[in-house]
Amino acid sequence: MAPGDDEYAPALAAAARHTQAWLASLPIRPVGPSLPASELAAAFGGPLPDAGMPAAEVIDLLAAAAEPGLMAMPSGRFFGWVIGGTLPAALASDWLVSAWDQNAGLRYATPATAAIEEAAGTWLLDLLGLPGAADVGFVTGATMANFTGMAAARWRLLTGAGWDLDRDGLSGAPRIRCFVGKERHDTVDLGLRYLGLGQPTAVDADGQGRLVPAALDAALASGTGPALVCLQAGNLHSGAFDPFADAIAVARKHGAWVHIDGAFGLWAAAAPELRHLTAGFEEADSWGTDAHKTLNVPYDCGIAIVRDAAALRAAMGLHASYLVHDAEGPGDPFEKVPELSRRARGVPVWAALKSLGRDGVAAQVAALAAAAAAIADGLAALDGVEVLNDVGYTQVCIAFGDDETTRAVTARIIEDGKVWMSGSRWQDRDILRVSVSNWHTGGGDVATAVEAVRSALAAVRTS
Incomplete structure (x- = not known):
């Protein structure tokens, strides 16, 4: 059968039925799972059968067996970690993303998803008050958003120091000095580790976890060489925001690149009564956030924003003869993220923003x-x-x-x-x-x- 015939209908109908039942259960079900993974293993494991099962029956089995092991993370009573729910338009558009099955890396090959993501990126910059010429890439989550911003920083800082990172790698390169607040999120350190930049210097923070600008100034002044400063919008525990205007002014005095980890806090800039928390953050060089948290779109959808588009594309992009580029556009989506192949994860962001509007x-x-x-x-x-x-x-x-x-x-x-x-x-x-x-x-x-x-x-x- 060709795609579009009835072969999809029973499985999709089963999935819709189970999805609606799951969503309907959220207001009343216990939040935590009732069975651990060890007790669920038998339902999913065992030898791979020789004969297959009809698709709709697979979905029925999957939903029934998984149900006792599901945590009601989309519930309004879930307050663990920092995990959002999913807006209706975002969830439905994510279903379309899977059905469309577009590899969203090339603008020429998938113009619809490219145009949607470009629009979403433009809206985000406007909504958050960030530079309109910045590049926006849709990655897996906040960890990779931070990684991507800091990768652009690494490329720009080493290029500025006269080092050809693409040709010579990191061995023998000038050391990039990295500075973070004592209460930064651990994924910032993880991104630095992925990038081969080593352990950062932790700068004193106040009682709410906000980096102290005077301590940053002293730390930067204690050495020389290219520097990367990572600030925080939304402390994991207190929710506090670093004093961006003062900290960025200090970083600029020392010629440092400034990246802001705003996994859930970057969105404060969208609310007039909370915008003061992000005052001055638009002067940074790169920003990372996670749309699944405060915006409430489905996993996975981090957002990397970089002022220096050339640095981002040099750090993330590649050129190969088999790739067909859109000569009229602003570049390909894959040039802004670590992946060449990916789903169109920016589409649910567009749908969420379109359904909510600025207000x-x-x-x-x-x-x-x-x-x-x-x-x-x-x-x-x-x-x-x-x-x-x-x-x-x-x-x-x-x-x-x-x-x-x-x-x-x-x-x-x-x-x-x-x-x-x-x-x-x-x-x-x-x-x-x-x-x-x-x-x-x-x-x-x-x-x-x-x-x-x-x-x-x-x-x-x-x-």
């Missing part, structure tokens, strides 16, 4: 911050609960006296399943961390979250 994005981001503030206020009113951070964005960190009690309350909350909040360690204390990232989270979810903490703490006290 809708602003309202969504502001609502996440407002829900975090409401949760913090509700928890602070409980006896024995200590809110440890200044809640100005979407993160709340709490403790219950000693570390043992905090760990016990965290375990009780997870076991109960009404909400999911993850434990962590911050400022030398065990904490319970609340991340508000899902567009579904509303007043009822806030009340449920506060009550879940109150109940868990009461149970621990009486145990």
